[in-house]
Amino acid sequence: MNVFTITYWGVTGTLTTPLRAAEVTDKLVAALQWLIEHDRLADLRPGPDLEAKLRRRLEEELPFPLRSSYGGNTTCVEVQTPDALLILDCGSGFRELGMALAARWQSKDAQRIAHVLVTHAHIDHICAMPYFLPYYDPNNHFSIYGSPEALHSLSALFDPQSELSRRYFPPTFEQMKALKEFRPILPGSAFKIGSTHIRTHALTHPGGCLAYRLENAGRVFVFATDHEQVEAPDRGLMEFARDADLFYTEGQYTRGEYEGRENIGASPALPRYGWGHSSVEACVCTAVAAGVRELHLGHRDPARSDEDIARLEAFLRQRLREELGRAGRAEDSCRARVVHEGLVVRC
Numbered sequence: 001m002n003v004f005t006i007t008y009w010g011v012t013g014t015l016t017t018p019l020r021a022a023e024v025t026d027k028l029v030a031a032l033q034w035l036i037e038h039d040r041l042a043d044l045r046p047g048p049d050l051e052a053k054l055r056r057r058l059e060e061e062l063p064f065p066l067r068s069s070y071g072g073n074t075t076c077v078e079v080q081t082p083d084a085l086l087i088l089d090c091g092s093g094f095r096e097l098g099m100a101l102a103a104r105w106q107s108k109d110a111q112r113i114a115h116v117l118v119t120h121a122h123i124d125h126i127c128a129m130p131y132f133l134p135y136y137d138p139n140n141h142f143s144i145y146g147s148p149e150a151l152h153s154l155s156a157l158f159d160p161q162s163e164l165s166r167r168y169f170p171p172t173f174e175q176m177k178a179l180k181e182f183r184p185i186l187p188g189s190a191f192k193i194g195s196t197h198i199r200t201h202a203l204t205h206p207g208g209c210l211a212y213r214l215e216n217a218g219r220v221f222v223f224a225t226d227h228e229q230v231e232a233p234d235r236g237l238m239e240f241a242r243d244a245d246l247f248y249t250e251g252q253y254t255r256g257e258y259e260g261r262e263n264i265g266a267s268p269a270l271p272r273y274g275w276g277h278s279s280v281e282a283c284v285c286t287a288v289a290a291g292v293r294e295l296h297l298g299h300r301d302p303a304r305s306d307e308d309i310a311r312l313e314a315f316l317r318q319r320l321r322e323e324l325g326r327a328g329r330a331e332d333s334c335r336a337r338v339v340h341e342g343l344v345v346r347c
């Protein structure tokens with residue numbers, strides 16, 4: 001039985017990346033061209049049900065990158081457990097989650113409690129901290145968990161006594177009345193939120209980063225973003241993600257891009273060793289070695305267009321088939337996808 005409901009509010013890596021105006025036009029042209037070439041417009045006529053018919057046709061038939069986008073918000077993932085609301089990271093997607101929560105929590109019986117688990121303080125993972133509406137309502141209750149270094153970085157930015165407060169963001173913790181508690185968490189530690197058991201693991205990333213493993217009623221969700229796998233499989237991550245039902249990690253590059261043999265979209269080819277990110281090939285190798293049942297890749301490189309990501313997803317699935325074959329495992333024993341903003345999954 002599924003116990004976690006996971007909503008991806010932001011899955012872009014490094015920098016918030018809105019669609020450019022020219023990309024919107026390109027999508028419209030490509031979508032219309034596809035519909036005309038497949039003769040999927042000629043039977044439609046103006047009328048009260050035209051919009052519903054068009055919407056259904058687009059959603060059911062048009063390839064994803066033509067009708068939508070993987071999204072440009074940086075990392076924020078909502079996890080509803082049987083008895084707690086957890087939020088992983090406060091990238092720009094956190095702002096949109098905040099608007100949704102403010103609306104949800106209008107209801108009289110709303111609990112108004114959530115736990116924010118920060119992986120690290122790089123700007124793409126905390127940039128929406130002060131733009132989260134529910135922090136400003138004293139009736140809400142938030143606890144923030146993170147490594148001592150990550151919590152220290154947040155204090156440096158938002159503690160009203162800090163020299164840097166108000167320098168990068170106007171508000172301070174003083175205005176965020178709903179922030180009630182800060183919980184330092186060390187790598188390799190274990191704790192509980194409600195009925196969910198949580199363990200952490202130190203990832204390889206400049207400045208450090210924490211991965212979180214959530215377990216409840218036999219279901220396991222592992223969230224491991226911003227990590228450079230310097231061996232494949234990555235033995236530490238493999239043990240940490242062992243037998244997970246869902247393993248979210250980041251494959252920002254292909255091996256060719258990581259090694260500097262291939263460019264990423266318009267971004268030139270250059271070696272990316274030590275930048276703290278992994279190749280898709282390494283992610284697949286570690287996921288198969290760990291025996292996970294589903295692999296989700298996020299933290300997409302901002303230089304990649306939606307079309308590029310769709311190609312990367314096809315490459316991911318091809319590599320997974322090959323790796324499962326090498327391991328002598330059935331093709332359907334593990335699935336993989338590149339996640340997009342707005343995606344909701346249960347595990």
Ligand SMILES: [Zn+2]
Pocket residue numbers: 013014122124125226299
């Ligand atoms: Zn990042």
Ligand SMILES: [Zn+2]
Pocket residue numbers: 120122205226276
């Ligand atoms: Zn980072």
